[in-house]
Amino acid sequence: MPDELYEPYETKMGKTISVLRDEFRAIRAGRANPALLDKITVDYYGSQTPINQLGNISVPEARMIVIQPWEANLLKEMEKAIQKSDIGINPNNDGKVIRLAFPVLNEERRKDLIKQIKKLSEDSKVAIRSIRRDAVDNFKKQRKSGDMTEDDLKDAEKEIQSITERFVADVDKVMAEKEKEIMEI
Numbered sequence: 001m002p003d004e005l006y007e008p009y010e011t012k013m014g015k016t017i018s019v020l021r022d023e024f025r026a027i028r029a030g031r032a033n034p035a036l037l038d039k040i041t042v043d044y045y046g047s048q049t050p051i052n053q054l055g056n057i058s059v060p061e062a063r064m065i066v067i068q069p070w071e072a073n074l075l076k077e078m079e080k081a082i083q084k085s086d087i088g089i090n091p092n093n094d095g096k097v098i099r100l101a102f103p104v105l106n107e108e109r110r111k112d113l114i115k116q117i118k119k120l121s122e123d124s125k126v127a128i129r130s131i132r133r134d135a136v137d138n139f140k141k142q143r144k145s146g147d148m149t150e151d152d153l154k155d156a157e158k159e160i161q162s163i164t165e166r167f168v169a170d171v172d173k174v175m176a177e178k179e180k181e182i183m184e185i
Helices: 007-025 072-084 107-145 150-183
Strands: 041-044 047-050 055-061 064-069 098-101
Touching: 007 107, 007 150, 041 072, 064 072, 072 098, 107 150
Parallel strands: none
Antiparallel strands: 041 047, 055 064, 064 098
């Protein structure tokens, strides 16, 4: 069977892994990671603007993020946006910069985070299996319309299953990496 037959499904499965990685970046693992701020927006002259587009974000220490806005009048708005977000850190505003100090995670919080990443991973696996189901349905339609032989259908189902297993293994690998990161002290 030609690879073009599987390419759109592989692309969708790859995007699922990419989305999972992005979601994992937003989970706080005890060390400062500027990606935590990616989804936080601030009202900037009437439009919601990502916080990382309104100032310099730096990580001077392993457990601290410093945000220096380009406009001093944005400090209060940025502080409010961070407090409203669910990252669980209170910003410290000294009039020039905002400091986010990351405390060491306790055992209970680590277990909660691991539950959260396992749920996200399972959701990704479900999405990948759903893509497989769509592919098989499409192959069966092609078989019904005469565009595919019975043997080609069986080969296509085997190949899409092997692709699915590869991507599910990728989800497990990404989850194991994040779990290891969370459990580091």
